[in-house]
Amino acid sequence: MDSSSFDRPFSETFSEDPRSLSFRQLVTVTSAPLFAVLDGSQFDDLEDDLADAGISSRSLFLDGGDIAMRRDGPWFVRLDKDHVRDHIERLALEKACVVFWAYPDGEEALWKHLRRLNKVRVATEKGGSRDAFEWVLFRHFDPNVLAQTLPAFDEVQFSRFLGSATVLFLPADDYAERPGWHKVRRARAFSTLPKGPLTLDAATMQRIRERRSGAIRQGIKRYIRTMAADQWPVSEQDIDTVVDRSEASARELGILSGENRKKWAWLDLVSDGNFGRSPTVRAHLQRPGADHDWDINTLISLAKKELNRDGR
Numbered sequence: 410m411d412s413s414s415f416d417r418p419f420s421e422t423f424s425e426d427p428r429s430l431s432f433r434q435l436v437t438v439t440s441a442p443l444f445a446v447l448d449g450s451q452f453d454d455l456e457d458d459l460a461d462a463g464i465s466s467r468s469l470f471l472d473g474g475d476i477a478m479r480r481d482g483p484w485f486v487r488l489d490k491d492h493v494r495d496h497i498e499r500l501a502l503e504k505a506c507v508v509f510w511a512y513p514d515g516e517e518a519l520w521k522h523l524r525r526l527n528k529v530r531v532a533t534e535k536g537g538s539r540d541a542f543e544w545v546l547f548r549h550f551d552p553n554v555l556a557q558t559l560p561a562f563d564e565v566q567f568s569r570f571l572g573s574a575t576v577l578f579l580p581a582d583d584y585a586e587r588p589g590w591h592k593v594r595r596a597r598a599f600s601t602l603p604k605g606p607l608t609l610d611a612a613t614m615q616r617i618r619e620r621r622s623g624a625i626r627q628g629i630k631r632y633i634r635t636m637a638a639d640q641w642p643v644s645e646q647d648i649d650t651v652v653d654r655s656e657a658s659a660r661e662l663g664i665l666s667g668e669n670r671k672k673w674a675w676l677d678l679v680s681d682g683n684f685g686r687s688p689t690v691r692a693h694l695q696r697p698g699a700d701h702d703w704d705i706n707t708l709i710s711l712a713k714k715e716l717n718r719d720g721r
């Protein structure tokens with residue numbers, strides 16, 4: 410089995426095709442009860458959608474809080490019936506919206522464990538102290554967040570995160586050198602599980618930032634290769650030059666999302682950097698209330714028309 414892009418001994422690439430997962434595959438590698446934690450922010454109303462499909466779900470957030478935050482938060486589902494597994498499998502193959510847990514201690518134990526993971530202690534330099542920590546929401550139900558954070562954990566942090574889980578399955582597309590479904594497990598058993606909250610110190614946060622930056626860059630390079638493949642040859646050196654140039658202008662222009670930075674890099678390639686230097690384009694992207702999603706898609710449409718005129 411291929412080694413994971415997580416670059417850690419506790420993870421392997423389970424399937425390189427993010428659309429090929431099936432529960433028949435999952436059950437062959439674990440005998441523990443399986444559960445799904447879904448990211449509600451990727452749906453209009455996940456709780457209602459699941460209820461309409463005859464599936465019971467539980468929020469991992471407390472009742473009585475902000476309704477929108479609860480709706481967009483984590484939803485916990487036991488995968489103990491065929492129709493439930495089939496439905497969650499379809500959702501998982503449509504988008505990166507679910508993390509699967511194999512947890513021998515059962516439903517209530519995992520539910521409580523995940524509730525404790527909702528908040529983690531993170532190092533902060535507020536007030537000039539490098540030893541200060543603050544409590545933050547940990548989006549452990551978002552596969553993209555886990556793909557960034559888990560590789561940065563040390564063994565104690567990782568064991569605290571896993572609890573009694575034997576294995577996790579999650580898609581790692583945007584933040585993995587090798588996209589696909591990943592199987593995540595501890596490298597060795599701990600005689601006793603770490604106590605207390607999951608704490609991410611300054612060194613861990615630095616590793617997370619470095620990984621995020623590197624993964625975004627790799628994702629941009631993959632996007633350029635795919636977009637350029639049928640139009641013109643481009644060398645790795647050319648791609649590196651484009652990414653360096655486009656990332657510099659993206660930061661300056663406030664283009665923050667990963668998807669928009671991929672598209673911006675492609676625009677940089679096809680215009681030989683002229684989009685990033687154009688006073689008109691720069692003024693438009695920096696105007697108050699700029700909608701970069703709409704702006705960049707519009708620029709792509711214009712660029713494609715120009716390419717078609719040139720016969721490319």
